[in-house]
Amino acid sequence: MTxxxxxxxxxxxxxxxxxxxxxxxxRQASRDTxxxxxxxxxxARLACGLxxxxxLVPLVALIGYTVSRGVKGLSVDLFTxxxxxEGVPGGGVYNAIIGTLIxxxxxxxxAIPVGLAVALFLIERRGKxxxxxxxxxxxxxxxxxxxIGVFAYALIVVPSGHYSGLAGSFALAxxxxxIVVRADEVAMRTVPDDLxxxxxxxxxxxxxxxxxxxxxxxxxxxxxxxxxxxxxxVGETAPLLFTALGSQLLETNPLHPMDAMPLSILSNxxxxxxxxxxxxxxxxxxxxAFILILSIVARSIAAYMTRHAR
Amino acid sequence: xxxxxxxxxxxxxxxxxxxxxxLVFVALVVALVVSLVWQAAPAFRHSGFSxxxxxxxxPDQGExxxxxxxxxxxxxxxxxxxxAIPVGIGxxxxxxxxxxxxxxxxxxxxxxxLAAVPSxxxxxxxxLVLIPIFNRHVGPALAGIPLVGRLFGxxxxxxxxxxxxxxxxxxxxxxxxxxxxTAFQGVSVADREAAIALGGTRxxxxxxxxxxxxxxxxxAAVTLATGRALGEAIAVSLVIGGGVTLPHSLLANGTTxxxxxxxxxxxxxxxxxxxxxxxxVVLLAFTALANIGGQYLLRSRASKAPGHEEFGPALxxxxxxx
Numbered sequence: 001m002t003x004x005x006x007x008x009x010x011x012x013x014x015x016x017x018x019x020x021x022x023x024x025x026x027r028q029a030s031r032d033t034x035x036x037x038x039x040x041x042x043x044a045r046l047a048c049g050l051x052x053x054x055x056l057v058p059l060v061a062l063i064g065y066t067v068s069r070g071v072k073g074l075s076v077d078l079f080t081x082x083x084x085x086e087g088v089p090g091g092g093v094y095n096a097i098i099g100t101l102i103x104x105x106x107x108x109x110x111a112i113p114v115g116l117a118v119a120l121f122l123i124e125r126r127g128k129x130x131x132x133x134x135x136x137x138x139x140x141x142x143x144x145x146x147x148i149g150v151f152a153y154a155l156i157v158v159p160s161g162h163y164s165g166l167a168g169s170f171a172l173a174x175x176x177x178x179i180v181v182r183a184d185e186v187a188m189r190t191v192p193d194d195l196x197x198x199x200x201x202x203x204x205x206x207x208x209x210x211x212x213x214x215x216x217x218x219x220x221x222x223x224x225x226x227x228x229x230x231x232x233x234v235g236e237t238a239p240l241l242f243t244a245l246g247s248q249l250l251e252t253n254p255l256h257p258m259d260a261m262p263l264s265i266l267s268n269x270x271x272x273x274x275x276x277x278x279x280x281x282x283x284x285x286x287x288x289a290f291i292l293i294l295s296i297v298a299r300s301i302a303a304y305m306t307r308h309a310r
Numbered sequence: 311x312x313x314x315x316x317x318x319x320x321x322x323x324x325x326x327x328x329x330x331x332x333l334v335f336v337a338l339v340v341a342l343v344v345s346l347v348w349q350a351a352p353a354f355r356h357s358g359f360s361x362x363x364x365x366x367x368x369p370d371q372g373e374x375x376x377x378x379x380x381x382x383x384x385x386x387x388x389x390x391x392x393x394a395i396p397v398g399i400g401x402x403x404x405x406x407x408x409x410x411x412x413x414x415x416x417x418x419x420x421x422x423x424l425a426a427v428p429s430x431x432x433x434x435x436x437x438l439v440l441i442p443i444f445n446r447h448v449g450p451a452l453a454g455i456p457l458v459g460r461l462f463g464x465x466x467x468x469x470x471x472x473x474x475x476x477x478x479x480x481x482x483x484x485x486x487x488x489x490x491x492t493a494f495q496g497v498s499v500a501d502r503e504a505a506i507a508l509g510g511t512r513x514x515x516x517x518x519x520x521x522x523x524x525x526x527x528x529x530a531a532v533t534l535a536t537g538r539a540l541g542e543a544i545a546v547s548l549v550i551g552g553g554v555t556l557p558h559s560l561l562a563n564g565t566t567x568x569x570x571x572x573x574x575x576x577x578x579x580x581x582x583x584x585x586x587x588x589x590x591v592v593l594l595a596f597t598a599l600a601n602i603g604g605q606y607l608l609r610s611r612a613s614k615a616p617g618h619e620e621f622g623p624a625l626x627x628x629x630x631x632x
Binding site: 047235287 | 424
């Protein structure tokens, strides 16, 4: 009974007259309100345009200021000399550049293999365990970096009895790990299931399928994701504050306190002396350029590898 | 299904690597939480609930109340989001829907790259450039506005909750724009055409199809931005001034949970050190709540939407915009 009437109603709705009628109603309503809707649309677009301006002004000012102040401090000395005490002209941040390279390099050595292993775990396993780890990784990528610094302090600096670059690397590795895990997983998800199955159908060991098929297929995404994670770690200050500590000396032994570019910007930028502030701006410019190059390289490598994939 | 077949045939070394990685990861997370809570426990025992509800932080008297820091953290994050969310969504809409492609393309790439600007650089800019400007111009100008001016009462020092909020807003804006834009662009052509077919203007297409369709993406972006703003320590510590009393206006100095850790950690020992780590635990709880809330919203929506991948969208901007 009800089914019949529903069918009847549907056929009523679908009859040509009904369709034409509805179309006329919509058209009329559309015409009647067009003026009002146009005005609303123009207002909304104006608001969006204003938003672009409001967003761009501080961002352009920030970059422009860093570049214009930083360029004045750029010199060969900046890259080759050690910091000088307050009041002495010249000096550079050679030790901070080397320190950043060592600390971030070690952090990448720790985070990238572990991250890849966790991502493979997430790919191969479905179910509660994997879902929990994935959820934890997402939540962990939002942990304040200062908390990670305090954790690394408690775990490494306190037991070992002294600040060290290695403790800083550990902190940065913890910071990078969730980013690496999710980036690797997303990259490997792009490899079609058919390719996995094809590999398996050949009777090859699973580890070999992963190595020859999955890692190769996901390579662009893997490289991009990991480089972006490194770029993120390069600019972090808070995890290094209570671990690598900073230093005025050239230190290449990661078991000792080390300087890093963000730490050097912080300590020089908070001084009153103009010479040191200029050094801070120049260091900020170098750091910015370094991160920018890393990000651009990351994206271009992905584009290149995708284009030349066999 | 295929995973099950594979698991039986897996080689020991490969299985060891995967399980080892997963174990290391879980151990790290557990160690992080347990170690921080363990170290903070003496201070929590010492102060009890007044650790969160008392506004008196005076280590010399043995009083540890994080109330003021919590209030300041919520104020700066709130004001930063109030500035960044409308600006960010508006810019994302302009980039993805309104601006000509020749202009929107390069702008989008530039903003994606700006998302990688380290917070210390934003902090340095706030410290050396914005403090004098806020001190001389912005503070007095805002205080002069009728009615709203009350929010900006008191002497204009330059360093202030307001400046910290502005610095945070600038810091989170590129990420917010990049993620929201990606979400807008992910809305299908069919959804847009539905709005066009109903006679929608360009704005109405955005209003009816694009914004609702991008909702989970916008939520993810706001969640990430909130977490960043709550947890940023160093940039904020450079521009917020370090007051430890309840703020009377947005121009007052303040201390957030993060900047308190920066300011107090190095000089603290014994129960004081424990109390500072207690601040980290409170901060951790706040960011975890914000994140878990965001993840939950995301997933509940994602699971309702047909065809959505089980693993959900990744939250990191680098991953999404790559």
